[in-house]
Amino acid sequence: MKKLFLLLLPGMLLLAGQAEAQLQKGTTHFGATIGASGDGARSKSSSGPVEYSDKSNSHGIAPSLQTGWMIRDNRMFGFRLTSGIVLRNTKYEGTGPLNHFVNNNYSLSLSPFIRHYKSINSKWALFLQSGVEGSYVWSKTKTNDAVEKENGYTVGLYVLPGITYWISPRFAIESDLRLLSLAANYTDFNDSKTFTFNAGITSGINSYFGVRAAWYLQKSN
Amino acid sequence: MKNTATYILVLIIVSVSTAFGQLEGKRFISGNAGVGFSNQNSEYNRSSTGYSYNVSLGLGKFKTSTKTGEWLIVSSLIGGKQNYDLPNESVNWNGITSFSLGTGYAWNFYKHFSDKFGIFGGPGLSLVYSFGKSLTNPGSIYYETKSNQVSFNLQLGAGAYYVLSERWWLTGSLAFSNPVYLSYKFGKSKPFDPGPNVDNSGFEYKLAPDFTFPSVGLGLRYFFKD
Numbered sequence: 001m002k003k004l005f006l007l008l009l010p011g012m013l014l015l016a017g018q019a020e021a022q023l024q025k026g027t028t029h030f031g032a033t034i035g036a037s038g039d040g041a042r043s044k045s046s047s048g049p050v051e052y053s054d055k056s057n058s059h060g061i062a063p064s065l066q067t068g069w070m071i072r073d074n075r076m077f078g079f080r081l082t083s084g085i086v087l088r089n090t091k092y093e094g095t096g097p098l099n100h101f102v103n104n105n106y107s108l109s110l111s112p113f114i115r116h117y118k119s120i121n122s123k124w125a126l127f128l129q130s131g132v133e134g135s136y137v138w139s140k141t142k143t144n145d146a147v148e149k150e151n152g153y154t155v156g157l158y159v160l161p162g163i164t165y166w167i168s169p170r171f172a173i174e175s176d177l178r179l180l181s182l183a184a185n186y187t188d189f190n191d192s193k194t195f196t197f198n199a200g201i202t203s204g205i206n207s208y209f210g211v212r213a214a215w216y217l218q219k220s221n
Numbered sequence: 222m223k224n225t226a227t228y229i230l231v232l233i234i235v236s237v238s239t240a241f242g243q244l245e246g247k248r249f250i251s252g253n254a255g256v257g258f259s260n261q262n263s264e265y266n267r268s269s270t271g272y273s274y275n276v277s278l279g280l281g282k283f284k285t286s287t288k289t290g291e292w293l294i295v296s297s298l299i300g301g302k303q304n305y306d307l308p309n310e311s312v313n314w315n316g317i318t319s320f321s322l323g324t325g326y327a328w329n330f331y332k333h334f335s336d337k338f339g340i341f342g343g344p345g346l347s348l349v350y351s352f353g354k355s356l357t358n359p360g361s362i363y364y365e366t367k368s369n370q371v372s373f374n375l376q377l378g379a380g381a382y383y384v385l386s387e388r389w390w391l392t393g394s395l396a397f398s399n400p401v402y403l404s405y406k407f408g409k410s411k412p413f414d415p416g417p418n419v420d421n422s423g424f425e426y427k428l429a430p431d432f433t434f435p436s437v438g439l440g441l442r443y444f445f446k447d
Contacts, residue, residue, distance in 0.1 A: 036428040045419050
């Protein structure tokens with residue numbers, strides 16, 4: 001019995017040491033998440049003198065990837081790449097000619113960031129991510145045969161808290177607490193310049209608490 | 222040392238098994254319900270009333286002491302007496318404006334903190350049919366639109382329980398997430414003024430790895446006799 005305890009003890013110590021190692025200098029981090037949503041609707045008059053039909057659909061997808069390196073214990077430097085595509089298409093046919101309206105929006109954002117970790121225990125850690133973000137946004141609008149293209153940019157600063165939970169020593173689930181985030185952005189798009197400051201929820205597919213799959217890979221010694 | 226360690230080990234195993242061991246194989250029925258009534262009397266309009274309910278019933282079993290599988294039936298209804306003043310006429314509706322009925326299956330994993338209290342969470346699948354009646358105004362014409370919708374959901378839920386007695390548990394759901402959602406909708410719109418009827422159909426999908434605000438719902442669970 002005593003032997004068993006003695007055998008287990010170093011094992012327990014090893015496990016405890018290993019968990020903290022994920023936040024030690026030299027660990028590489030990868031993260032990925034994706035959101036998508038869309039809808040389609042169709043209306044058609046079934047009888048009567050005035051016939052019309054109305055078809056519309058929209059599709060959106062927003063993948064995000066990030067990578068980082070532990071530059072010091074509990075401190076990470078990394079890059080986050082976010083993109084978004086929203087496609088809208090509407091066709092309306094009434095008594096007059098066919099009306100066709102297309103509106104496609106695209107964005108690509110790159111953000112270098114610094115993350116500070118505070119580990120709670122071997123499974124859980126809190127982090128505070130602060131970064132600058134630059135985005136390139138472009139759109140294509142088509143009203144019947146008239147095509148209009150726009151492009152612009154957004155620059156901003158943000159602070160975002162979050163939680164990491166390690167399912168295994170190498171794999172974790174992370175949640176951004178968007179509810180407690182702060183962001184300031186300057187946008188120059190579509191002939192208008194906008195400055196926004198957001199505390200809390202920002203609109204988008206992943207609202208409130210976004211969830212991300214994360215990998216923490218230690219340097220093999 | 223050896224005896225003490227053995228004794229402690231035996232004590233731990235015994236206490237754990239007495240507290241939760243008897244859960245395995247136990248069957249239960251669980252439910253939560255909400256009802257609502259409203260009444261409005263206005264000096265200028267006719268009175269309007271409203272009523273609603275939402276019910277969820279589950280039939281489950283502890284597969285092990287920390288895992289349950291549960292079949293669910295969910296239903297909701299909204300109805301009442303409503304008045305609308307349209308440009309050419311006034312419309313009075315009396316009856317059901319929305320109704321839903323669905324079924325699902327949920328897996329829950331438990332962490333028992335003591336023999337009185339614990340938490341649980343897990344994924345679930347559900348298929349829901351809903352009917353709705355509404356007044357729509359897409360242009361200058363007012364329509365009475367009826368719709369039928371079938372939706373498929375993948376949900377994540379979490380909750381906590383408190384043991385009231387040997388047979389009764391009080392449960393509360395604490396968080397909710399709906400990462401996958403698919404629906405198909407079809408129906409008809411009938412204009413109030415002379416004009417053609419309109420056939421409608423549509424679909425919706427969502428993949429959203431996120432959590433919404435914790436929604437709190439209280440329910441009761443009754444354990445059957447073996």
